[in-house]
Amino acid sequence: MKLSIHSGNIRFAGLGGTGVIKASDIFADVVFRLGYDVKKAEVHGMSQRGGSLSSDVRWGVSVDSPMISEGECDLLVVMEATQVVVTQGCLKSDGILMQPSDIDESKLPSAKALNVAMLGRMSTLLAFPLEAWQAALRTNFPEKLWAANDKAFALGRGEP
Amino acid sequence: MHASQDSQGRLLLSGNEAIALAAKHCGVHLATGYPGTPSSEILDGFQALGGKAQWAPNEKVAAEVALGAAFAKARVMVTMKHVGLNVASDVLFTMTYSGMQGGYVLVVADDPGMASSQNEQDSRRYAEAAVAPMFEPCDSQEAYDLLKVAFETSERWGIPVLYRITTRVCHSKSAVKPVCSPDQMPKDVYNPSIQFERNIAARVMVPGHAKPAHRRLRAKLAEMEAWNNTQGPHRTEMRSANVGIITAGICYHHAREAAPEASTLRLGMTFPLPMALIKAFVAGVKRCVVLEENDPWLATALRAAGLQVESKNDAIFRFGEMSVDRVRRILRNDDSIEPVPPRGKPPELCAGCPHRSSFEVLKELDCIISGDIGCYTLAALPPLSAMDMMIDMGAGIGMGLGLRHVLPEAEARKVVSVIGDSTFLHSGITGLLEAAYNPPPTGHVVVILDNGTTAMTGQQEHPGTGRKLNSDFTNRVSYEALGRAAGFPNVLTINPIRERDVFKDAVQKSLAKNELTLIIAKSPCILAVSHIVAGEKERKVWESNGISGGVKTEGKVL
Ligand SMILES: Cc1ncc(C[n+]2csc(CCOP(=O)(O)OP(=O)(O)O)c2C)c(N)n1
Numbered sequence: 087m088k089l090s091i092h093s094g095n096i097r098f099a100g101l102g103g104t105g106v107i108k109a110s111d112i113f114a115d116v117v118f119r120l121g122y123d124v125k126k127a128e129v130h131g132m133s134q135r136g137g138s139l140s141s142d143v144r145w146g147v148s149v150d151s152p153m154i155s156e157g158e159c160d161l162l163v164v165m166e167a168t169q170v171v172v173t174q175g176c177l178k179s180d181g182i183l184m185q186p187s188d189i190d191e192s193k194l195p196s197a198k199a200l201n202v203a204m205l206g207r208m209s210t211l212l213a214f215p216l217e218a219w220q221a222a223l224r225t226n227f228p229e230k231l232w233a234a235n236d237k238a239f240a241l242g243r244g245e246p
Numbered sequence: 247m248h249a250s251q252d253s254q255g256r257l258l259l260s261g262n263e264a265i266a267l268a269a270k271h272c273g274v275h276l277a278t279g280y281p282g283t284p285s286s287e288i289l290d291g292f293q294a295l296g297g298k299a300q301w302a303p304n305e306k307v308a309a310e311v312a313l314g315a316a317f318a319k320a321r322v323m324v325t326m327k328h329v330g331l332n333v334a335s336d337v338l339f340t341m342t343y344s345g346m347q348g349g350y351v352l353v354v355a356d357d358p359g360m361a362s363s364q365n366e367q368d369s370r371r372y373a374e375a376a377v378a379p380m381f382e383p384c385d386s387q388e389a390y391d392l393l394k395v396a397f398e399t400s401e402r403w404g405i406p407v408l409y410r411i412t413t414r415v416c417h418s419k420s421a422v423k424p425v426c427s428p429d430q431m432p433k434d435v436y437n438p439s440i441q442f443e444r445n446i447a448a449r450v451m452v453p454g455h456a457k458p459a460h461r462r463l464r465a466k467l468a469e470m471e472a473w474n475n476t477q478g479p480h481r482t483e484m485r486s487a488n489v490g491i492i493t494a495g496i497c498y499h500h501a502r503e504a505a506p507e508a509s510t511l512r513l514g515m516t517f518p519l520p521m522a523l524i525k526a527f528v529a530g531v532k533r534c535v536v537l538e539e540n541d542p543w544l545a546t547a548l549r550a551a552g553l554q555v556e557s558k559n560d561a562i563f564r565f566g567e568m569s570v571d572r573v574r575r576i577l578r579n580d581d582s583i584e585p586v587p588p589r590g591k592p593p594e595l596c597a598g599c600p601h602r603s604s605f606e607v608l609k610e611l612d613c614i615i616s617g618d619i620g621c622y623t624l625a626a627l628p629p630l631s632a633m634d635m636m637i638d639m640g641a642g643i644g645m646g647l648g649l650r651h652v653l654p655e656a657e658a659r660k661v662v663s664v665i666g667d668s669t670f671l672h673s674g675i676t677g678l679l680e681a682a683y684n685p686p687p688t689g690h691v692v693v694i695l696d697n698g699t700t701a702m703t704g705q706q707e708h709p710g711t712g713r714k715l716n717s718d719f720t721n722r723v724s725y726e727a728l729g730r731a732a733g734f735p736n737v738l739t740i741n742p743i744r745e746r747d748v749f750k751d752a753v754q755k756s757l758a759k760n761e762l763t764l765i766i767a768k769s770p771c772i773l774a775v776s777h778i779v780a781g782e783k784e785r786k787v788w789e790s791n792g793i794s795g796g797v798k799t800e801g802k803v804l
C-alpha cells in the first residue's frame with residue numbers, strides 16, 4: 087500500500103537516544119524542499135534521558151496545528167519495540183505501523199542506523215523522488231557516515 | 247544555523263531558531279539569559295549566527311546586565327523559561343518604571359502541560375503586574391516577525407517588552423520567510439550611537455524619582471493601548487458570523503484546524519489588550535469563544551470589560567496544553583472526562599551517570615535528602631527513590647537547613663542538601679551563606695554535584711566550567727574557595743564513582759559532626775565527558791600562556 091505524497095501525518099516514536107528526532111528532521115527536510123508546507127512538533131527536555139519520545143511531521147498545501155490528533159496519524163514509525171503499545175493509538179483505522187522488526191537489524195551497519203533504515207522503508211511507501219531522500223540524508227549527516235547510511239537506507243528499501 | 251531551505255528562500259525553523267535569526271536581523275547588540283527548557287536554544291542559535299550571546303549565572307543577573315546595556319541605547323534580548331522570570335522579577339518590576347533608552351526584549355518561555363518544568367505558571371500575569379507590554383507569537387514566522395515590532399515598541403515607549411512563547415512555539419518547526427538570508431543583514435538595521443547620557447532622576451529609583459516614574463508608566467500604558475487598538479500586530483479574519491474565536495499563540499493554529507469555518511481574532515500583542523478592537527470583533531459574531539492555555543487570563547479580562555464571551559471549562563482545560571481535540575470539545579461544550587493517553591517510559595539517569603553513584607551512597611546511609619533541580623532530580627524516581635523534596639532552584643540548601651533546625655537530633659543528623667553545580671551557582675550561594683550565618687546545632691552537610699555542565703537543559707557552560715557560551719575559556723569559580731570564604735570549616739572534593747568508598751566515608755563522618763561540611767562530588771556528565779576532558783587539556787595551554795587572569799575574551803586557544 088502506498089501513501090499520498092501530497093499531504094500526511096507521520097509520527098516518529100521511540101526512546102530518547104534512538105534517533106527519533108533525527109529521523110523526523112530528515113523527513114521534514116525531504117517534504118519541505120519539495121515545496122510543501124510542513125510543521126513538525128516534538129517535546130524536548132526530560133524526555134531525552136531515555137524516556138518515551140515522539141515527533142510529529144505534518145505536510146500539505148497548508149498545515150495548521152503542528153501536532154497530530156489522536157486517530158489521525160497515517161504512518162507511525164516506531165524505533166523501539168516496547169513503544170508500539172504506548173503509541174499506536176494515534177493511528178487512523180487504516181494507518182500503517184512500521185517497527186524495528188520490519189528491518190533485519192543484524193544487517194545494519196550499526197545499531198544507530200536503524201532510523202535511516204526506517205527512512206529507507208518509508209521511501210517505498212511514499213513516492214517522493216529518491217534524490218530528495220538522498221539529499222536530505224547528505225545534509226543531515228557528516229560525510230564519514232554517508233556510506234553506512236546508504237547501506238542502511240538500501241536495507242530499509244529491501245534492496246540487496 | 248543548519249536549516250533546510252526551499253527554492254523560494256523559506257527556511258524550516260523552530261520558534262527558537264526563528265527568534266535567534268530575528269535577533270540577528272534586528273541588530274541585537276547583546277543577548278543573555280539562563281538556560282531553561284523550552285527556551286535554551288535561542289542563545290546558542292544567536293551565537294551561531296555571529297551574535298554576541300552569553301550565559302549569566304541566573305536570570306536576574308542576565309536581566310540586569312541587559313538593562314545596563316540598554317541604558318546605553320543598545321538593543322538587548324534576555325531569554326529564560328517561565329520560572330526564570332520569578333528570579334528576574336525584582337528587576338522587571340522596577341525597570342518598567344525607569345524604562346531604558348535602547349530596545350529591551352525579555353523572551354519568556356511558558357510550559358503549559360509541564361513537559362519539562364516544575365509548574366505551569368502563566369507569564370501573562372507578570373505583564374499585567376509589572377506593567378510590561380507583551381507579545382505572543384503563534385508560530386516560527388510570527389516569532390521572527392514580531393520580534394522587530396517588539397523592539398520598536400520597546401524603543402518608542404522606553405519600556406521593557408515581554409515576548410511570551412510556549413513549548414509548542416519554541417520547539418515546533420514551520421516555514422519562515424526572513425527579510426533577508428541568514429548570512430545577510432537588512433539594510434535598515436537598527437544602528438544607534440551607543441553612549442551613556444547621565445539622567446539621575448530617570449534611573450535612580452528612589453521614591454522621589456519613582457513616584458513620577460510610576461505616573462509616566464501608566465501614561466505610557468494608555469498610549470500603548472491606543473496604539474495597539476489601531477496599529478497592533480493582530481489579525482481579524484471574518485468567516486462565519488456564527489462563531490468567533492479570540493486567541494493568541496499556538497492556540498490559533500489548533501482553532502483553525504478544529505473550526506475552519508469560525509471567524510478568528512488572533513492577538514499578537516496581548517498586553518495592554520486592544521479592547522476596542524476586541525469589542526468590535528465580539529459584536530460581529532453570535533457566539534464568541536476565548537481559547538487560551540493555562541490561566542483564564544484573557545477571558546477574565548474580557549469579562550471584566552463587560553464582554554459576553556465563553557471560556558474553556560477550567561475544571562478540565564486549565565491543566566495541560568491546548569490541542570485540536572480540545573478545541574473541538576470546547577466548541578461543542580463537551581465536558582466529559584478526557585481519555586488518558588497510555589503512559590510512556592519515564593526518563594532515567596544515563597548509565598554511568600555520576601549522580602547515580604552519589605545518590606546510591608546517600609540512600610545507603612539512610613539520609614533525608616533535600617534536593618534540587620537538574621538531571622539528578624531523576625534520582626527521586628524509582629528504583630532509586632533517593633530525593634525527598636525538590637521545589638525550586640537553590641531551595642535544596644535552605645530546606646535542608648530548616649529541617650536541621652527543627653527535627654529531633656537523631657533525625658536532624660540525617661539531613662543532607664544536594665545541589666547541582668549550575669544550580670548552586672544560580673541560587674545556591676546564598677544558601678551557603680545562610681548555613682554559615684545561622685548554622686543548625688547539628689551542623690549541616692551540603693553536596694555539590696559537580697558534573698562540569700548544565701546537563702539537564704542540554705549541556706550549557708556556566709561559571710564553574712570556566713568556559714563561555716561560545717566555548718572560549720574564562721575565569722573558573724572555585725567551589726572550595728567559596729565554601730571556605732563563606733565559613734565552612736570542612737571542604738572536600740571527591741569523585742563519587744572512582745572514590746565511592748571515600749565519598750561514603752566522608753558523608754558518614756560529616757553527618758556525625760556538629761559542623762558545616764561542603765562536599766564537592768566531582769565527576770563529569772557522561773554525555774559531556776569528551777568535551778570536558780578535551781577542554782581540560784586546552785585549558786592548561788591557555789593558562790600556561792599567562793592569560794588566566796580573566797582578560798582573554800576572543801578566540802580559542804588550541
Ligand atoms: C529559575 C529556573 N531557571 C531555570 C530552570 C531550568 N533548569 C532546571 S535545572 C537546571 C540546571 C541543571 O544543572 P545542574 O544543576 O548543573 O544539574 P545537572 O542537570 O547538570 O545534573 C536548569 C537550567 C529552572 N527550573 N528554574
Ligand code: SF4
Pocket residue numbers: 135594595596598599600601621622697701702771772773774
Ligand atoms: S545527561 Fe549527564 S548528568 Fe544527566 S543523566 Fe546523563 S550522565 Fe547524568
